[in-house]
């Protein structure tokens with residue numbers, strides 16, 4: 001089958017390499033927006049050249065961003081082309097529109113590379129649902145932040161320096177704020193929760209706190225108490241909705257997550273009957289991500305199902321019932337923090353059990369008063 005590739009950066013370059021020399025998949029056109037002599041006759045600058053090309057069966061979108069990615073994907077599906085994308089931003093934001101249009105047009109829409117880079121996470125989530133009900137999912141879903149946290153635990157490093165390395169290695173998003181502030185994980189969690197729970201969760205409703213403000217002093221305090229800090233995502237089926245949140249989390253140094261190195265992810269679902277299945281692999285980077293995108297193309301060639309789920313119903317995010325202790329470091333502790341403090345760790349404090357909803361709302365507001373404030377849930 002012929003592929004029209006939209007974008008040829010880190011992931012697009014990997015797709016080209018994987019397809020080179022294959023007989024079942026051939027990239028025949030690549031949409032670019034600046035001169036790319038390296039691509040020779042493959043390069044086109046007008047999306048119409050791909051959408052109107054009847055010989056192209058699959059459009060692989062790896063440009064990133066919401067626009068014009070959304071419009072190009074819609075145009076491709078309306079022209080009867082299957083779509084494969086690694087773009088979690090567009091899938092998370094336009095989940096009902098895109099899945100609805102794919103069904104209307106009778107084409108496949110696959111996005112396995114959008115969550116977990118090279119890990120076959122969404123495909124296994126889909127398979128698990130054929131036999132069992134998923135009650136919970138989550139874990140380490142961002143390669144860039146795991147790379148940063150792993151390096152910071154190994155030795156004191158400069159945060160900007162290690163982030164720069166993650167960018168050079170092709171792990172970080174075009175705007176790395178999406179990685180370090182949690183938006184990238186929130187998109188991946190939204191897609192995963194929607195598929196797992198047949199839900200329609202709005203990305204913006206999921207509370208989150210990122211790792212931008214973590215310091216070497218925080219890490220020293222965590223290590224001294226036998227903990228490792230990871231940015232973790234959680235989603236659970238809840239009565240009348242979905243409980244979903246993202247926060248730096250202190251896990252016991254013997255836990256599986258504590259051992260996840262570099263740009264690797266560890267994502268787990270828990271089925272009611274089957275129990276826990278965890279998936280480990282590189283969550284970011286050229287070949288891991290391109291691998292899943294090309295696997296999606298091969299699934300389309302093999303006639304596998306068009307999307308990961310058949311149903312969806314609007315689901316509010318409800319985190320009020322979830323509570324645990326937190327580590328908090330702020331230069332301006334207020335009456336609320338003082339009322340829940342039970343212990344002091346270095347420059348920070350440890351709280352009694354506080355509801356996730358309340359603590360993350362407090363943390364976001366506290367960043368306005370103290371931009372260096374940091375918090376982490378304690379598992």
Ligand SMILES: NC(=O)C1=CN([C@@H]2O[C@H](COP(=O)(O)OP(=O)(O)OC[C@H]3O[C@@H](n4cnc5c(N)ncnc54)[C@H](OP(=O)(O)O)[C@@H]3O)[C@@H](O)[C@H]2O)C=CC1
Nearest residue numbers: 007008009010011031032033062063064086087284285289
């Ligand atoms: N990198 C990774 O590890 C992972 C990435 N992803 C997702 O994959 C997608 C691509 O990421 P990545 O390859 O890293 O990003 P890059 O920035 O490396 O590549 C994007 C490419 O798309 C091109 N592009 C952007 N807009 C347009 C446009 N309007 N018309 C034509 N070309 C365009 C860019 O052109 P130019 O060179 O001119 O800027 C660039 O070559 C993103 O959605 C990302 O979230 C998902 C999982 C992992």
Ligand SMILES: N[C@@H](CC=O)C(=O)O
Nearest residue numbers: 142143144171173284
């Ligand atoms: N920026 C993302 C790339 C893959 O989704 C990450 O670091 O995980």
